[in-house]
Amino acid sequence: MVAKRIHFTAHGGVVQGVYFRAHTVSAANRHALTGWVRNLPSGMAVEGHAQGPEDKLNDFFKEVDKGPPGSHVVRLDKVEIPLKENEDGFRKVKSYESVP
Numbered sequence: 189m190v191a192k193r194i195h196f197t198a199h200g201g202v203v204q205g206v207y208f209r210a211h212t213v214s215a216a217n218r219h220a221l222t223g224w225v226r227n228l229p230s231g232m233a234v235e236g237h238a239q240g241p242e243d244k245l246n247d248f249f250k251e252v253d254k255g256p257p258g259s260h261v262v263r264l265d266k267v268e269i270p271l272k273e274n275e276d277g278f279r280k281v282k283s284y285e286s287v288p
Contacts, residue, residue: 189241193271197235198252201260208234209280211256216278219244227283239272
C-alpha cells in the first residue's frame with residue numbers, strides 16, 4: 189500500500205479540554221502512523237499531520253472523527269501533502285510550538 193501524508197483539522201464543537209490530542213496520539217500509535225497533533229489558538233480546533241498506508245489512515249481518521257468521550261467534531265478537513273522522510277512516531281505538540 190502506498191504511503192500518504194495528510195494535514196487534518198478537526199473543528200469543534202468540543203475538541204479541546206477533552207483529551208482529544210491524547211486520543212489522537214493513541215489512535216495513531218495503534219495504526220503505526222507517524223506525525224503530530226496540536227491545539228489551535230482559537231480554542232475551537234485541533235490540527236495535525238498523519239502519515240502512513242492509506243488503509244491505516246482511513247481507520248485512524250474514523251477514530252479522530254469520532255473523538256474521545258466528551259468531544260464533538262463538527263467537521264474534519266483533510267488535505268494530502270508531501271511525505272516527510274525519516275519521521276519517528278506520532279507526537280503531541282504545544283499550540284505555540286513550531287513543527288518542521
